[in-house]
Amino acid sequence: MRSRCGHLVKHTRNTDRAKRQRGASLAEAMASLGLFAIVLAAVGSFLTDHIRRTTWAHQRTYAYTLAEQELEAMRAADYDQLSPKSRTETVGTTVYTIATTVSNDAAAPQTKTIAVNVTWTDPRGPQQVTVSTAYAKIRR
Secondary structure: OEOOOOOEHHHHHHHHHHHHHHHHHHHHHHHHHHHHHHHHHHHHHHHHHHHHHHHHHHHHHHHHHHHHHHHHHHHHOOHHHOOOEEEEEEEOOEEEEEEEEEEEOOOOOOEEEEEEEEEEEEOOEEEEEEEEEEEEOOOO
């Protein structure tokens, strides 16, 4: 079927439909990009928080490891030679201070209480862990 000007009506309808579809495709692409940006921002925030928490857990675990190592070193020493001491250890950018205290006859006669306190500072502020034990004098 031809219009008054001689063009096919069907051809005109197809051209109008194609123009509408091009506009719809652009709107769909923009909506998809917007949704992608929102999802990417949420995932990025989650990953940043996850990395931060993993770092904090690693620091705390390492501090407990340092405390246990120091406690075992103190247990390996002679009872009469036990004395308080302090040292630092740096891992990456974190500086751990390991302070050991020794209290005489704290739990019972012929015993000493050994406490190891490990401190460090992270973005949340000062942190610490403490491990302690009783050490008895053994007669041989």
